[in-house]
Amino acid sequence: MDTKLSLHLYRTMLLARRVDEEAVALQRQGVLPAYAPMRGQEAAQVGSASVLDTSRDFAFPTYRELGVALALGVDPVEYMGTHVGAWHGGMYDPMTTRFAPINAVVGGAVTHAVGWAMGADLDGTGGVAMTFFGDGASSQGDVHEAMNFAAVYRLPVVFLCQNNGWAISTPTSRQVAGGSVAARAAGYDMPGHRVDGNDVLAVREAVRQAVARAREGGGPSVVEAMTYRLGPHSTSDDPGRYRSAEEERDHAGRDPLTRFAARLRESGTAEADLTAAEEHAAEVVARVRAELSSSGDRPGEELFDFVYREPTAALLEQRRQWREDHADA
Incomplete structure (x- = not known):
């Protein structure tokens, strides 16, 4: 295990967890009108995004990809600015960060990624598009059309499905026929890989192979990261209405952050390094709170x-x- 890389991945995952927790608190206090938590999906997001080359690749997120944004270097205050309801949305520069604007249309970012990938293919830049969507979004017709189009033209796209077990209140078993999004890839004549989405290094390796294949002209791939949404679908959701406390406790024991911290300790990472990661995250969270809370309203005109x-x-x-x-x- 590459100690330097692993510690960097852990720091990014931890930062995503702490900023996510702060965002929920800010929403409860009225600073943010709404928020979609991503707690539990840090490994799937950080591990996949860490493979991208920000000089030529592009990520196309949904409304839950805080971990992807941070892994690509998006400033957390600028990212969270998207959630304050101002006319301009986020303050970050998509062209610099290679992180497209947040997309709240279910499955909408998938077609955008394929369009961008066709442009990259025609331009010969060697760029790869990575698009994020959930198991629920995989049932959208847009996703089928995007995968079929990408496969026909052998476009450089990685379809990253974060299967967190729930499409809002509907379990995967009741809305994904066959139970596997990765298995659908065969119908489009592209590779499909299912990976432990709570293992950041396993996600990184699966996505690394898919990105390399796309960059070399091999066409698109599907990577299904099996993870779990530890919190609600959004701050207006009550998961206690549709899933049991026993289920939540069971999955909490597979928390990707605590698992990776234990793995780092076993490999010899100093406790001081993990403490420093917490201190850094606390500093960033304090800045997020201060700057978002004092941002004020935009001029109404x-x-x-x-x-x-x-x-x-x-x-x-x-x-x-x-x-x-x-x-x-």
Whole structure:
């Protein structure tokens, strides 16, 4: 095991866990209007994203890929800025970070990734698209069309399914025929790999092979990371209504963060290094809280900017009325 790499992966996973916990707290306190927690999926996200080459590859996330964002170097305050409900969404630069804007359409990012991959293939850049989606999204027609299109044209795409066991309140067994997303890859004449999504090194290796294959012209692959959503689907969800406490306790014992920390200790990693990782995460979390809490509201008049290249008469009238209504505000 590469000690330096493993410690870096652990630090990123730990940071994702702590920022995620803080985001839930901020939502409960009214700073964020809503949030989709990713606790339990740190290994699947950090392990897969760590393979990408940010000089030429691109990641296409859903609304739950905090770990991917951090692994690609996205500033956590800028990432969380997407969740404050401002008109501009996040503050990070997708072109610099190679992390596309957050996509709340179920399965929507998958088609975007395939389109980007076709452009990369035509340009000959050697770039690879990696798209993230859940087991629930795998039932969307868009995902079928994207996989079929990518396979027909042998595009450089890695389809990364995080199978966290639940499509909101519907278990995988009731919405994925056959129970395996990876097995579907055979129908598109592409490799499909199922991997322990709670083992960051196993995820990294499976994705490394898929990325290398895509980069060498071998076409797309499906990697299904079997993990578990330890928290709710979103901050408006109550998982206690559809899954048992016993099930949650069982999966908590397979927590990817605690598992990897134990593995690092067994391999000789100093306790001081793990403590330093906690201290670093605490510093970042404090900055996230301070900067998000003090960010303030965007000027209301911006609601009318950047809607159309040339504003319509109706939009101009709405802006005029808004100015009148807020003249004394």
